[in-house]
Amino acid sequence: MPTDFTIIIKGVQSSCIHCKLATAVKLSEHAIRVLWLGKTIYERDNMNQEKVIVIDFGGQYNQLVARRVRECNVYCEIYSYKTPLEQIKAMNPKGIILTGGPNSCYEEGSPTCTKELFELGVPVLGLCYGAQLMQHVLGGKVEKAPVREYGKTETFVDKSSALFGDVSEKTIVWMSHFDYISQVAPGFKIIAHTADCPVAAAECKEKNLYAIQFHPEVLHTQEGTKMLHNFVRGVCGCAGTWKMDAFVENTIKEIREKVGDGKVLLALSGGVDSSVAAGLLSRAIGKQLTCVFVDHGLLRKNEGDEVEGVFGPNGQFDLNFIRVNAQERYYSKLAGVTEPEAKRKIIGEEFIRVFEEEAKKIGAVDFLAQGTIYPDVVESGLGGESAVIKSHHNVGGLPDFVDFKEIIEPLRNLFKDEVRKAGLELGIPENLVFRQPFPGPGLGIRIIGEVTADKVRIVQDADFIYREEVDKAVAEYKKANGEAPAWMPNQYFAALTNMRSVGVMGDERTYDYAVALRAVNTIDFMTAESAEIPFAVLQTVMSRIINEVRGVNRVFYDLTSKPPGTIEFE
Numbered sequence: 001m002p003t004d005f006t007i008i009i010k011g012v013q014s015s016c017i018h019c020k021l022a023t024a025v026k027l028s029e030h031a032i033r034v035l036w037l038g039k040t041i042y043e044r045d046n047m048n049q050e051k052v053i054v055i056d057f058g059g060q061y062n063q064l065v066a067r068r069v070r071e072c073n074v075y076c077e078i079y080s081y082k083t084p085l086e087q088i089k090a091m092n093p094k095g096i097i098l099t100g101g102p103n104s105c106y107e108e109g110s111p112t113c114t115k116e117l118f119e120l121g122v123p124v125l126g127l128c129y130g131a132q133l134m135q136h137v138l139g140g141k142v143e144k145a146p147v148r149e150y151g152k153t154e155t156f157v158d159k160s161s162a163l164f165g166d167v168s169e170k171t172i173v174w175m176s177h178f179d180y181i182s183q184v185a186p187g188f189k190i191i192a193h194t195a196d197c198p199v200a201a202a203e204c205k206e207k208n209l210y211a212i213q214f215h216p217e218v219l220h221t222q223e224g225t226k227m228l229h230n231f232v233r234g235v236c237g238c239a240g241t242w243k244m245d246a247f248v249e250n251t252i253k254e255i256r257e258k259v260g261d262g263k264v265l266l267a268l269s270g271g272v273d274s275s276v277a278a279g280l281l282s283r284a285i286g287k288q289l290t291c292v293f294v295d296h297g298l299l300r301k302n303e304g305d306e307v308e309g310v311f312g313p314n315g316q317f318d319l320n321f322i323r324v325n326a327q328e329r330y331y332s333k334l335a336g337v338t339e340p341e342a343k344r345k346i347i348g349e350e351f352i353r354v355f356e357e358e359a360k361k362i363g364a365v366d367f368l369a370q371g372t373i374y375p376d377v378v379e380s381g382l383g384g385e386s387a388v389i390k391s392h393h394n395v396g397g398l399p400d401f402v403d404f405k406e407i408i409e410p411l412r413n414l415f416k417d418e419v420r421k422a423g424l425e426l427g428i429p430e431n432l433v434f435r436q437p438f439p440g441p442g443l444g445i446r447i448i449g450e451v452t453a454d455k456v457r458i459v460q461d462a463d464f465i466y467r468e469e470v471d472k473a474v475a476e477y478k479k480a481n482g483e484a485p486a487w488m489p490n491q492y493f494a495a496l497t498n499m500r501s502v503g504v505m506g507d508e509r510t511y512d513y514a515v516a517l518r519a520v521n522t523i524d525f526m527t528a529e530s531a532e533i534p535f536a537v538l539q540t541v542m543s544r545i546i547n548e549v550r551g552v553n554r555v556f557y558d559l560t561s562k563p564p565g566t567i568e569f570e
Contacts, residue, residue: 049075049241049242050074050075050094050238050239050241050242051074051075051076051077051091051092051093051094052069052074052075052076052093052094052095052096052097052232052236052238053076053077053079053088053091053093053095053096053097054066054069054076054077054078054079054096054097054099055079055080055081055083055088055096055097055098055099055113055130056078056079056080056081056099057081057098057099057100057101057103057111057129057130057133058099058101058102058103058111059099059100059101059102059127059128059129059130060100061099061100061215061217061218062078062099063078063374063375063415064217064218065078065097065099065127065217066078066374066415067217067415067417068216068217068224068225068228069097069228069232070242070415070418071225072228072229072232072233072238072240073240073241073242073243074094074232074233074236074238074240074241074242075241075242077413081111081112081113085114085116085117088117088120089120093122094122094123094236094237094238095122095123095124095125095231095232095235095236095238096117096120096122096123096124096125097124097125097126097127097130097231098113098124098125098126098127098129098130098131098133098134099127099128099129099130100127100128100129100130100176100215101128101129101130102129103129104142104144104178104179105129105132105133105136105142105179106136106142106143106179111133112133112137113133113137114137115137115138118134118137118138118207118209122208123208123209123210123231123235123236124208124209124210125210125211125212125231125235126209126210126211126212127212127214127215127216127217128176128177128212128213128214128215130211131181131201131202131211131212131213132177132179132180132181132211132213134185134209134211135181135183135184135185135188135199135202135211138185138186138187138188138209139185139186140181140183140184140185140188141181141182141183142179142180142181142182143179143180143182144178144179144180145177145178145179145180145196145197146196147196148177148178149175149176149177149194149196149197150175150176150177151174151175151176151220152172152173152174152175152220153172153173153174153175153194153197153214154170154171154172154194154195155170155171155172155173155192155193155194155200155214156169156170156192156193156194156200157169157170157171157191157192157200157201158190158191158192160191161191161201161203161205162203162205162230162231162234162235163191163201163203163210163212163227163230163231163235164191164192164201164227164230165230165234166226166230167223167226167227167230168223171222171223172220172221172222173200173214173215173216173220173221173222173224174214174215174218174220174221174224175194175197175213175214175215176214176215177213180197180198180199180213181198181199181202181211181213182198182199184199184202184211185202185204187204187206187207188202188203188204188209188211189202189203189204189205190202191203192212192213197213199211199213200212200213200214201213201214208235210231210235212227216228244418244421244422244424244425245425247414247418247422248280248283248422248425248426251280251284251410252280252283252284253284255280255281255284255285255408255410256284256285258367258408259284259285259288259366259367259408261288262288262365262366262367262405263288263289263290263364263365263366263367264281264285264288264289264290264365264366264367264368264369264408265289265290265292265359265362265365265367265368265369265404266278266281266289266290266291266292266368266369266370266371267291267292267294267355267370268291268292268293268307268311268321269293269294269440270293270299270303270304270306270307270432270435271371271435271438272416272419272420272423272432272433272434272435273371273372273373273411273416273419274371275307275310275311275371275423275428275432275433276371276411276419276420276422276423276426276428276433277369277370277371277410277411278291278311278317278319279317279423279426279427279428280410280411280422280426281319281369281408281410282317282318282319283317283426286318286319287318287319287320289319289320289369290319290320290321290322290362290365291311291319291320291321291322292322292324292355292358292359293307293308293311293321293322293323293324294324294326294351294354294355294358295323295324295325295326295327296326296327296330296347296350296351296442296444297325297326297327297328297330297331297453297456298330298347298441298442298443298444298451298456299442299443300438300442300443300460300463300464301460301461301463301464302464304323304325306431306432307432308321308323310428310429310432316427322358324354324358326350326354327453329350329354330347330350330444331451331452331453331456333346333350334346334347334444334450334451335450335452336450337450337451338449338450338498340445340570343441343444343445343451344440344441344444344445347440347441347442347444348440348441364404365404366404366405366406367404367405367406367407367408368404368406368407368408369407369408369409369410370407370408370409371409371411372409372411372412373411373412373414373415373416373419374412374413374414374415375415375416376412377412420433420434436467436491436492436493437491439568443456443459443460443463445568445569445570446459446463446493446494446495446496446568446569446570447459447495447496448495448496448497448498448569448570449498454551455496455513458496458513458515458549458550458551458552459494459495459496459515461545461548461549462494462496462515462545462549462552463493463494465494465541465544465545465548465549466492466493466494466517466541466545467492467493469537469540469541469544470489470492470519470533470537470541473485473533473534473537474488487521487531487532487533487534488521488531489519489520489521489531489533490520490521490522490528490531491518491519491520491522491528491567492517492518492519492520492531492533493517493518493519493569494515494516494517494518494545495515495516495518495569495570496513496515496516497513497514497515497516497556498513499513499514499554500512500513500514501514501553501554503553503554505546505553510553511553512551512552512553512554513551513552513553513554514552514553514554514555514556515545515549515552515554515555515556516555516556516557516558516569517538517541517555517556517557517558518558518567518569519531519533519557520561520562520567522562522567527561527562527563528561528562528567529561529562530558530559530560530561533557538557541555542555
């Protein structure tokens with residue numbers, strides 16, 4: 001069994017991510033021994049588990065690089081460029097990938113690496129900044145480009161290279177760089193170029209070193225997946241043993257070994273992460289697991305019943321399920337509150353209080369389980385070099401109101417798409433596994449102004465109609481064309497504005513609310529564009545909402561991108 005480690009928390013503001021509830025919980029000084037269960041399996045077996053390391057230089061696509069590697073069925077983790085070389089060697093990686101970054105590698109103080117990294121006998125692939133740094137460190141020349149390249153760019157590749165054997169000789173890639181490699185390092189050969197970039201890629205075949213100026217990890221690079229697959233499975237010689245069926249099987253075994261006859265408590269939000277964690281734990285230990293589901297009355301239509309249908313007494317999992325119907329309690333706390341952040345804090349704090357009350361009824365447990373996933377870890381600054389995006393208290397610790405010995409985090413090493421695959425392996429229904437992203441405070445922040453039971457009803461009904469019609473249109477398109485439409489949004493929902501206006505329905509004057517429809521296309525949810533849903537679909541949605549949802553006489557469509565807006569509507 002691996003060695004546990006201790007984290008000390010001293011009164012910080014944090015977020016309850018496994019329940020997806022933004023909160024402002026004051027954590028007391030508290031020492032927690034954390035069992036990193038997903039890590040345990042693959043660190044214990046890691047001498048047997050092939051691994052590729054992503055070294056992060058502050059690139060915005062660091063998580064995307066790791067995800068693409070895992071799509072090749074190869075396990076991958078992200079580490080900062082500051083990670084000691086000896087630590088990297090000890091991991092025994094099959095390959096190393098250097099990410100992009102915002103700096104110029106030739107400037108003093110820029111993130112760098114030692115020449116020894118390229119002398120480990122391990123294949124190395126540099127992407128964008130990583131490519132420039134490789135050339136700079138090994139004796140090439142990098143300087144300011146006479147012509148900046150940004151966006152989709154026609155690129156000519158040398159198909160004799162191991163990276164490009166099955167790639168079209170003329171292909172489209174995604175460029176984003178101010179600097180360029182003006183002279184390759186000794187021993188390197190140019191294997192790709194564009195009209196404005198003489199070194200779009202270079203290789204030193206003898207040492208398995210590859211430098212790519214563009215970003216193969218983004219979907220805009222049409223054959224980028226092939227290139228990464230060629231590196232990981234071809235150059236690195238990885239067999240592709242990282243698969244969800246094996247992960248599920250091994251994790252269940254590890255949970256059984258760790259928990260023994262102990263008791264486990266899990267806060268079940270009904271979201272993908274907590275649901276898959278519940279499924280894993282249930283398969284491992286059955287009735288030794290207690291799940292507390294707090295229904296705050298701010299879920300989507302029928303969602304609370306759907307969660308209970310899967311995990312409740314009549315569901316498919318063997319566990320103790322407690323549903324707390326706290327709708328009226330939440331509505332009372334939110335009465336008169338209009339400021340979005342204030343609503344978030346109230347909803348988060350109230351969840352803690354409700355969960356605390358239920359935990360006290362249960363008494364002491366041996367383990368507290370969490371649905372922490374790998375992006376939570378990276379965003380919290382514990383993986384890679386990117387700035388802390390948001391804090392996650394289930395990464396750094398938990399409040400001390402629950403009497404427990406250790407924390408179990410079976411999903412800590414998984415990306416969201418891998419969590420979904422694990423959910424399918426466990427037999428969790430697809431509608432829950434592929435549930436859209438949903439904010440912790442739920443519909444409380446999709447209602448502008450004060451939250452009331454009647455407003456919740458309006459937004460639940462409008463949102464249900466909107467999602468139903470979009471899903472129907474997507475299904476019809478897929479049936480007719482064999483693929484999803486280009487306009488298919490990554491996230492779509494209805495929100496209730498605080499605007500009331502005059503309308504006419506049935507020859508009578510109305511003075512009712514306006515509903516806003518939001519739909520976006522995004523790759524990483526960091527930026528987003530408004531989805532171009534067909535007008536006919538929007539017309540159908542508008543007609544149904546106005547005719548079927550009492551209290552609404554106008555429907556708007558939000559065209560705002562992110563930035564300047566956010567994906568949510570609050």
